[in-house]
Amino acid sequence: MEIWINPECSKCHAATEMLDAAGAPYTVRRYLEEPPSEAELEGVLARLGLQPWHIARLAEPAAVALGMDSWPTDDESRPRWIDALLRHPALIQRPIITTDDGGAAVARTPEAIRAILPTAPPAE
Template sequence: MEIWINPDCSKCRSALSVLDAERAEYTVRHYLQQPPTAAELREVLCRLDLAPWHLARLGEPVAVELGIADWPRDEPSRDRWIEAMAAHPALIQRPIITADDGTATIARTPEAVRQALSRLSEEK
């Protein structure tokens, strides 16, 4: 599994603590330094079963600068949102766990991390 984190984020550090406590095997991706491509974002959105505007952090300064909160939230606008998040990864919710079973989780709570781990252990 891979976890996309910002090391300055308390929720990311908490997710890592849960993974470590559970002795999970994972790879860390510092997504601000290694931004996901638009294709990777499309894949993660598909795994999450979310529209891109549900993954966006609208309170970020770059979101305000882009006026993203006022963008249309419809199918023709999907690519615009995805391209913005690929160009400005600070817009992406964090942390995100992408599991080897094809699932993904926005792991903002310890419970969400544990649910992701539970799904994986059930697969084994």
């Protein structure tokens, strides 16, 4: 399991605390220091079943400066969104958790985190 975090983010702190409390093994990726490649971002979006505009933080200064809140959300505009997220990783919603089995979640709520936690195998 990997969690993309910004260490300054309270939602990221809450998510790692829940993972720790559940005893879930994970690695931390400080995605502002180690931004995702285009392939990694595309892979996470595919795992999430989302488009780049679904994980964009539109209130961030870079998004406001780019006017992203008025960008079209269609297939033709998708490369523009991907490029913005790659050039400005702070625009990527956080935390994002990816699991070893191919799952992923934007883990901003306790419910989203619980849904992604591994479950214990049934007792025999």
